[in-house]
Amino acid sequence: MEARCPRCSNVFTTDRSGIQFCPHCGQQIDVPVPPGGGWGAGAAGGSGAGRFSGEPPPGGTPGALPGGRDLTPWERRREVGVVKGFFETWKLTIASPQTFFRTVRPDVPWTEALFWAWIIHAINVVLSLPLLGLGLSTLMLPQNLPSNPNVSPEQMAAVMKVVTAAFGIGPVLGSLILYPLLAIIGAAVMHLVAMIIGAGKNGWGATMRAYCYASGPYVFSFIPCVGLLAWIYALVLRIFGMMGIQETDGFKATVSVLLPWVLLCCCGAAAALGFGSLIAGLAGAGSGSRSF
Amino acid sequence: MTLTWTPRERRFGFLHALGLTGLSGLLVARFVPVARLPIWHCVFREHTGWPCPGCGLTRAADGLVHGRFGFAFASNPLGALAGCLFAFAAVVAVAQYAFRLSLPMPVPSAREARLGRMGLVMALVANYAFVIVQTRAGLR
Numbered sequence: 432m433e434a435r436c437p438r439c440s441n442v443f444t445t446d447r448s449g450i451q452f453c454p455h456c457g458q459q460i461d462v463p464v465p466p467g468g469g470w471g472a473g474a475a476g477g478s479g480a481g482r483f484s485g486e487p488p489p490g491g492t493p494g495a496l497p498g499g500r501d502l503t504p505w506e507r508r509r510e511v512g513v514v515k516g517f518f519e520t521w522k523l524t525i526a527s528p529q530t531f532f533r534t535v536r537p538d539v540p541w542t543e544a545l546f547w548a549w550i551i552h553a554i555n556v557v558l559s560l561p562l563l564g565l566g567l568s569t570l571m572l573p574q575n576l577p578s579n580p581n582v583s584p585e586q587m588a589a590v591m592k593v594v595t596a597a598f599g600i601g602p603v604l605g606s607l608i609l610y611p612l613l614a615i616i617g618a619a620v621m622h623l624v625a626m627i628i629g630a631g632k633n634g635w636g637a638t639m640r641a642y643c644y645a646s647g648p649y650v651f652s653f654i655p656c657v658g659l660l661a662w663i664y665a666l667v668l669r670i671f672g673m674m675g676i677q678e679t680d681g682f683k684a685t686v687s688v689l690l691p692w693v694l695l696c697c698c699g700a701a702a703a704l705g706f707g708s709l710i711a712g713l714a715g716a717g718s719g720s721r722s723f
Numbered sequence: 724m725t726l727t728w729t730p731r732e733r734r735f736g737f738l739h740a741l742g743l744t745g746l747s748g749l750l751v752a753r754f755v756p757v758a759r760l761p762i763w764h765c766v767f768r769e770h771t772g773w774p775c776p777g778c779g780l781t782r783a784a785d786g787l788v789h790g791r792f793g794f795a796f797a798s799n800p801l802g803a804l805a806g807c808l809f810a811f812a813a814v815v816a817v818a819q820y821a822f823r824l825s826l827p828m829p830v831p832s833a834r835e836a837r838l839g840r841m842g843l844v845m846a847l848v849a850n851y852a853f854v855i856v857q858t859r860a861g862l863r
Contacts, residue, residue: 612743616740639740
């Protein structure tokens with residue numbers, strides 16, 4: 432069928448209704464359902480359509496878009512079940528990211544992906560708490576404890592254990608609340624770079640979905656040292672995500688994902704923090720087993 | 724270049740994400756003494772004596788949020804300009820969300836986009852040259 436873009440007024444041919452991008456001006460537009468129309472109308476809808484609902488788009492059973500794009504299992508959770516939808520999506524992102532991201536639709540509300548990534552982060556936080564409680568964050572505090580004649584070394588060690596646990600748990604719990612903000616900031620920076628180098632043709636929502644669905648490896652980031660590998664794999668997944676959802680090449684996707692980190696490393700902060708955390712983690716794990 | 728208008732709707736988009744990013748960054752610059760943190764230093768400059776392209780960004784952000792615009796632009800002109808644009812994005816994003824404003828959206832042609840990218844690269848090079856001259860001349 433033919434549709435007219437309400438913004439640039441150009442007419443183009445499409446084989447579906449619903450939210451899509453004008454091939455002339457690149458703007459996201461909502462093509463109305465033709466008489467006796469298909470299911471896709473309003474799949475992304477307005478500001479709240481499909482938000483955290485897991486409902487398939489109105490109008491019938493969701494089918495694949497041209498190019499094999501379809502809703503993720505998580506976005507079909509009303510149909511397949513919440514746990515299965517969540518786990519299937521996680522499995523796909525981890526095990527076959529290239530295939531998965533090539534089939535993710537860019538036009539579904541990004542809040543669905545954010546919700547999924549938030550749960551991943553929550554799982555990581557819950558799994559981190561016992562380790563933090565064991566005092567594995569001692570690396571962040573001085574190892575030479577101040578001596579006090581009124582307090583025995585055992586008591587001081589116990590106090591320090593509580594302090595370090597709180598020192599680690601506080602930021603972790605804070606990150607749970609702030610996760611959506613941090614994800615939006617991360618994706619905004621990534622999309623800004625993508626736009627500058629011409630790799631953001633499917634819009635901000637697509638970048639946000641790539642960013643969030645690449646969070647799968649963070650489930651393992653509570654494990655000391657493995658956390659670093661999980662972070663690296665998440666970066667790799669973001670590159671696949673940008674390639675698949677934004678339909679760009681590997682070079683542009685890599686630049687979009689890595690350039691912000693390179694700039695951060697220029698400032699020295701990220702490198703210092705990352706390296707410091709690694710060394711501190713190793714030292715903390717060692718001292719933890721010795722002291723506690 | 725084609726000028727299009729965004730729909731009059733309350734929908735969180737890229738502009739709002741940029742505004743939120745800018746607001747968060749400027750709030751951190753205002754209330755957290757980042758430059759005084761022991762980990763906050765330029766490894767590149769420490770080892771080579773030459774500044775990196777990002778040197779001066781912290782000072783620029785700090786200058787902006789404390790109203791010392793001259794200092795901000797002298798520290799890193801492009802960084803200060805980016806900070807101003809982030810702040811502008813935050814204001815426009817709030818206004819758009821509150822009043823459902825329709826905003827103009829310029830869509831450049833392929834040639835214009837290429838020229839824009841070239842201009843950005845040149846601006847980055849010029850900014851880096853400015854930072855290097857300032858540092859090597861001992862102005863900071």
